[in-house]
Amino acid sequence: MTSTAATSNLTGTTYVPSSSADSKSISASGTAEAQDRFLKLLVAQLANQDPMNPMDNAQMTSQIAQINTVTGIQQLNDTMKNMNTQMSAMQVLQAGNLVGHGVLTEGNQLAFDTTAKTAVGAIELPAKASNVKIQVTTAGGQVIDTVSLGELEAGQHGFTLDSSKYPADTPLQFKVIATNGSEKVDAVALMRDKVVAVGSDASGGLTLTLLTAGKTPYANVHAVL
Known part of the structure; x- marks a missing residue:
């Protein structure tokens, strides 16, 4: 999967904890x-x-x-x-x-490619869904677009939306609605982001500092792009 999210000039850094x-x-x-x-x-x-x-x-x-x-x-x-x-x-x-690489991490922020005028994101399904919809919302929760992805198998799926009809310079989020027949499927929303630094938390667990999401546990990363 190739990320079309905007890149950054930030320089990645690596923090290594020292023994006391x-x-x-x-x-x-x-x-x-x-x-x-x-x-x-x-x-x-x-x-x-x-x-x-x-x-x-x-x-x-x-x-x-x-x-x-x-x-x-x-x-x-x-x-x-x-x-x-x-x-x-x-x-x-x-x-x-990983510094400089794109990743898919848990989150619902859309990533925009201003040149191609597209907005991208991804979802992860634990099981097959007969009907999957993406709702594009403002930060306040207002739904401004609904896009059907149809039937999808279990696993990760990326999507690309036409962002030319969305308000310019406005951060947008998305919500996944997935069902299989009359049963709800608990989909996980995934956002594209970029690793700018790596480090560890107080317990020694690996953390990544992402361009958009900030510091996040490595366990929240579902894929490296």
């Missing part, structure tokens, strides 16, 4: 402090135990195993955090190739 040395230092310090407290308590317990009823080897081994388990879990958590940070950075670097 401070958080590693704090984590390591906390683990060391916990070990130190445990050893002091153990020594105090041994020094003040009843000579007639001393701690047996099994009890001592159990307590040492507990602190080792806690330490091991902390180290495992630190390792997993480091791996997630590195994987997020690799994802962002790989996704940098």
